[in-house]
Amino acid sequence: MPMGFNLEDMQKLDEVVATRTKVKQGSNLFSHGDPFTSLYAIRTGFFKTCVSTEDGREQVTGFQMAGEIVGLDGIVNDHHSCNAVALEDAEVCVMPFANVEELSREFPVLQRHVHKMMSREIVRENGILMLLGNMRAEERLAAFLLNLVQRLHARGFSQSEFVLRMSREEIGSYLGMKLETVSRTFSKFSEEGIIEVKQRYVRILEPDALKKIFNPQTC
């Protein structure tokens, strides 16, 4: 939550996030078509968001972890246009959007925070477009691993090892490639000594090598 509040302010802000909900692994926090009422701040657990076509093709549009917000897609049409699925048991703060808007009018610093949140999501998606439109499989997976470990590290976890919460198929969907290609690329990185992989456990041995694959210029 943004700083710059006094105690009284904080109490008002608390109202907006008073209610919490648990979401079981595999179940949806919200689904395509659901009426939009709230944003959700993830307290614990791990989510994916995804859209799908009529004919059943699914595109993962993001993976979200503690401290991140889901639900912004619902604002424009008062209905959600994607699914948010818990990849492990999770707990979220429910923030009714009407409250968010009301308090935003009262607290410019909160207003700014909300705007930055939405802008950040737009910029993030721009980056994924670059990945999908211009990058090869190895570059995509390198970027994915670097991004994941950076976010985990910012939350106090190791910057070298972690356990993936998502399947090869979900990684593939996010990165626009098939699960076999994801697996092969993991194996290739492993053979080259850049990472150590055992199923969903990953340890990054040579972060600079990953950075070089992702962005050959700046290394």
Add this chain to the structure above:
Amino acid sequence: MPMGFNLEDMQKLDEVVATRTKVKQGSNLFSHGDPFTSLYAIRTGFFKTCVSTEDGREQVTGFQMAGEIVGLDGIVNDHHSCNAVALEDAEVCVMPFANVEELSREFPVLQRHVHKMMSREIVRENGILMLLGNMRAEERLAAFLLNLVQRLHARGFSQSEFVLRMSREEIGSYLGMKLETVSRTFSKFSEEGIIEVKQRYVRILEPDALKKIFNPQTC
């Protein structure tokens, strides 16, 4: 602009969009790295927004026409993270973001409008992710043409014929394919009698055929 204002309100709102700027074809409304100050409402003309890597690869992230807003990418870091390039001589309303935020606090209907704008952009990008991650060249181009003609029609232009403002290479960059593939796909559609193409002139002869290519289920 959103409705639900009285005359006095309208005058206040006018302040926010008091200044206008012309942008010459080929020049940038803003560039990656520029300090963020304002959003821009396109009055006339046509823009592309794009991001690029160190090594010079470019990804077009969107095409914008009259009535649409550019600049939302800049909010999160107080600097723009993409380029907005005029594809034809254009005129924009400059909306200093500080003013937008101030008036948003005063007018809930404007606040809601701003939020929807940003959410719409997020949802739009979700759709492009689906295109790039899951669809074949023909599906991408069909979706592109249908979207373009729908937006043009909403602005009073023909729903069957138009002149592209962007090159094959720019279309390709947006859709994650090479210019030759774009050209070949145009030719294929043309041979099948679905569209008529002559360079940048396009006439849609069989909109239903395009819809079927894009989404085989609902047709």
Add this chain to the structure above:
DNA sequence: AAAAAGTTTTGATGTAAATCAAACAAGTAA
């Protein structure tokens, strides 16, 4: 503990799109 179901890895083969290359068309300058 055995069986079943789901996930990941690895191999063999196929293919959509990229790349390379050249001709063609349209617009602009000399």
Add this chain to the structure above:
DNA sequence: TTACTTGTTTGATTTACATCAAAACTTTTT
């Protein structure tokens, strides 16, 4: 007009990744 530049189309070839298939590994169920 001719030359020059830029964008588009079309053909031949290559390639990165997808698809198909099967084995190996994990987890869940009985």
